[in-house]
Amino acid sequence: MIIIGLPEETRDSFFPLSPVIVSSGRALVKIFLDLWRHKGYNIWAYSKEIRRMMDFSEVNVINRQKFLAELAKLLTFMYEEDRQYAMSMYERMFDIAEDDEQWLIQHLMSPTRQAVVIARAYDAKERKLSVSSQSKDEDNYEEEEGTPPFVLAINKIFDDLFPEETEIPEPVEDQVSFFELGEISEEEEQKKPRMPKAATLLSNTQEFTLDLDALPNPEEESEPATVESETEAETEESENEEMPESAEADSDELFSDPVAEIKKILSESIPEETTEVTPEETVAEIPIESETAPESVEEISSTPETEEDSVDEVQPDADTEVTEPTEISKVDKADNSEESESVPVTDEAGLAESESFAEPEEESSVEQAETAEGEAKESDEAKEPSVPETEPEESLTLPPENEAERIPDEKLSKEEDPVIPSVKRKKWARKSVPTEQAMNTPLLILFLIVAIPVTLVLLALLLIPALVSMVAAVCLCALGAVLVVSAFSGFAVLADILLLLGSAIAMLALGLLLLWLAVWLIGSVMRWLVGSVRELAIRWCSREVPAE
Amino acid sequence: MKNGWRVILGIVVVAVVVGALCCGVGVLTGADTARILQNLNDHFHLDAYITAYTDYAKQILKFLGNLF
Numbered sequence: 233m234i235i236i237g238l239p240e241e242t243r244d245s246f247f248p249l250s251p252v253i254v255s256s257g258r259a260l261v262k263i264f265l266d267l268w269r270h271k272g273y274n275i276w277a278y279s280k281e282i283r284r285m286m287d288f289s290e291v292n293v294i295n296r297q298k299f300l301a302e303l304a305k306l307l308t309f310m311y312e313e314d315r316q317y318a319m320s321m322y323e324r325m326f327d328i329a330e331d332d333e334q335w336l337i338q339h340l341m342s343p344t345r346q347a348v349v350i351a352r353a354y355d356a357k358e359r360k361l362s363v364s365s366q367s368k369d370e371d372n373y374e375e376e377e378g379t380p381p382f383v384l385a386i387n388k389i390f391d392d393l394f395p396e397e398t399e400i401p402e403p404v405e406d407q408v409s410f411f412e413l414g415e416i417s418e419e420e421e422q423k424k425p426r427m428p429k430a431a432t433l434l435s436n437t438q439e440f441t442l443d444l445d446a447l448p449n450p451e452e453e454s455e456p457a458t459v460e461s462e463t464e465a466e467t468e469e470s471e472n473e474e475m476p477e478s479a480e481a482d483s484d485e486l487f488s489d490p491v492a493e494i495k496k497i498l499s500e501s502i503p504e505e506t507t508e509v510t511p512e513e514t515v516a517e518i519p520i521e522s523e524t525a526p527e528s529v530e531e532i533s534s535t536p537e538t539e540e541d542s543v544d545e546v547q548p549d550a551d552t553e554v555t556e557p558t559e560i561s562k563v564d565k566a567d568n569s570e571e572s573e574s575v576p577v578t579d580e581a582g583l584a585e586s587e588s589f590a591e592p593e594e595e596s597s598v599e600q601a602e603t604a605e606g607e608a609k610e611s612d613e614a615k616e617p618s619v620p621e622t623e624p625e626e627s628l629t630l631p632p633e634n635e636a637e638r639i640p641d642e643k644l645s646k647e648e649d650p651v652i653p654s655v656k657r658k659k660w661a662r663k664s665v666p667t668e669q670a671m672n673t674p675l676l677i678l679f680l681i682v683a684i685p686v687t688l689v690l691l692a693l694l695l696i697p698a699l700v701s702m703v704a705a706v707c708l709c710a711l712g713a714v715l716v717v718s719a720f721s722g723f724a725v726l727a728d729i730l731l732l733l734g735s736a737i738a739m740l741a742l743g744l745l746l747l748w749l750a751v752w753l754i755g756s757v758m759r760w761l762v763g764s765v766r767e768l769a770i771r772w773c774s775r776e777v778p779a780e
Numbered sequence: 781m782k783n784g785w786r787v788i789l790g791i792v793v794v795a796v797v798v799g800a801l802c803c804g805v806g807v808l809t810g811a812d813t814a815r816i817l818q819n820l821n822d823h824f825h826l827d828a829y830i831t832a833y834t835d836y837a838k839q840i841l842k843f844l845g846n847l848f
Contacts, residue, residue: 714824722823727811734802741795748788756781 296326296333299343306347310354314382318350321386328394339393346389353385669774676773687765694758702750708743712736 294302300322307315329336340346358380379387715736719729821827 718820718823722819723816725811725815727806727809728816728819729806730802730809731806731811731813732816734799734804734806736799737795737802738799741792741799744795745788745792748784752781752785 294337296337299337299340300326302343303346306343307350309351309356310382311356314354314380318382318386321383321390322346325390325393336393340389349385349389350382353381355381666779667776668779669770670777671770671774676769679769679773683765683769687761690761691758694753694761698750698753701746701753705743705746705750708739708746712739712743715739 300319303322304315304319307318310318326333326336713736715732719732719736723729723732817826
């Protein structure tokens with residue numbers, strides 16, 4: 233800056249090289265600015281990209297053994313028990329992806345990345361207390377104190393990589409299981425099959441919307457509705473009086489009075505159509521609406537069967553309403569004869585759902601489930617003859633498309649058999665068979681006969697450059713020291729002293745570099761050579777056998 | 781070892797840069813290499829060492845030439 237600030241004549245007289253320096257400085261500044269404009273913004277991104285590429289190249293090079301060895305080195309911050317457990321999980325991961333080892337390594341990215349993931353999830357203080365108790369029994373993570381966070385982190389990686397191996401959640405103990413069907417009380421048994429029927433009811437609302445024009449005048453059929461109106465009025469009164477009971481009966485009402493529920497949905501969805509078709513309903517009070525609604529819907533869709541199924545179970549008083557067929561229901565009887573066959577299918581679907589919630593433990597339990605399912609079918613068939621007249625009129629079952637959707641689900645749930653992944657997963661999580669290495673002594677002797685001379689030759693070859701660099705380093709350091717001493721003792725001109733000091737510093741720096749190179753060659757490369765020969769001996773002359 | 785390499789390389793780079801700067805400033809401020817060599821020669825008798833080692837090398841080469 234001082235040079236640039238001076239006038240050109242003065243500057244050139246004092247500093248003959250100043251024009252060269254100034255021009256070269258300008259050129260350097262220009263180059264730097266160009267670089268900054270074009271690439272400088274993304275220097276960080278470039279460095280990230282380069283780092284990623286380096287990781288990728290690392291992934292391409294390393295194999296399973298190197299990956300695990302590197303990971304084991306990086307996980308030394310963990311307690312030994314935890315480290316072994318984590319390593320066993322990764323080994324298991326490699327076992328599963330045996331054919332696609334490189335794929336797995338590429339998705340795991342690098343051992344460093346995995347170590348970071350584990351380190352983030354690892355709480356050393358927390359583990360310090362638990363490791364002592366776990367050391368007695370290594371496989372008690374889940375039973376005693378919950379899964380440690382680092383195991384969850386590895387499990388998450390596993391889930392990401394092997395989604396087909398994910399564990400299906402087991403049902404809660406309090407949950408009603410299909411296998412407990414024989415022990416269930418009658419009330420619970422009545423509640424169970426209602427679920428799919430409710431689904432069918434809610435899914436068939438579109439059918440009613442199509443036939444809303446055919447809604448009859450409620451005054452014409454007031455007689456059969458009176459009984460129901462009385463019962464429903466009573467229930468509404470009881471609801472107003474006692475809230476807990478109504479809350480308990482909500483689920484029952486949903487299925488015991490499905491037509492009213494559908495009517496409610498319809499009135500919410502298409503209020504204009506209902507007002508156009510049945511203007512009396514708008515004027516009538518709400519209980520009257522509930523009176524007319526069941527019959528009208530019954531006539532339209534001819535669905536006394538499902539009503540009866542649901543109503544029979546909860547409200548046997550409503551039989552009078554259901555057992556009266558209307559003209560439209562007679563007309564639709566033939567059309568719905570096929571749909572009436574879908575009753576056992578929906579029941580099977582319901583049973584399949586209950587089966588999917590059941591606890592999958594053994595194949596015998598599955599067989600037991602099948603037998604129980606057969607019994608349930610028989611019980612359904614036994615119930616059906618009690619209402620033979622209204623059976624073919626059932627239309628509140630699933631339409632054929634929905635059946636087609638449900639049946640494959642049922643088949644899949646039987647074919648896939650969620651028992652296998654969960655058991656496999658548990659085995660994967662807990663399987664850590666301890667092994668030890670058994671050496672093959674004759675082979676080891678043979679290997680040593682060959683390896684020792686070769687290793688010695690290589691060591692000698694490495695020793696020569698190490699010694700040369702050390703001698704050169706010593707010479708350079710000595711020369712630098714002599715120059716420093718002579719600079720301050722024998723020279724009077726400042727420029728000469730600066731030149732000598734500069735060259736002395738550079739020589740000392742090079743001497744230091746060469747000295748370090750010698751130390752590195754002796755301390756690191758030779759140790760690596762010996763270690764690699766030892767590793768080779770272990771790899772070739774030993775095999776893993778299960779520890780006793 | 782990696783940290784060692786980092787530290788050593790850092791020191792070396794800094795030292796080389798400083799040395800280069802010193803040399804540059806010395807050259808810019810009028811340092812003369814002939815004068816420096818003359819001064820060192822007077823102080824350490826470099827010519828005598830150079831002449832002696834050159835003679836040793838010639839004798840060794842002559843000996844080796846006679847052998848082969």
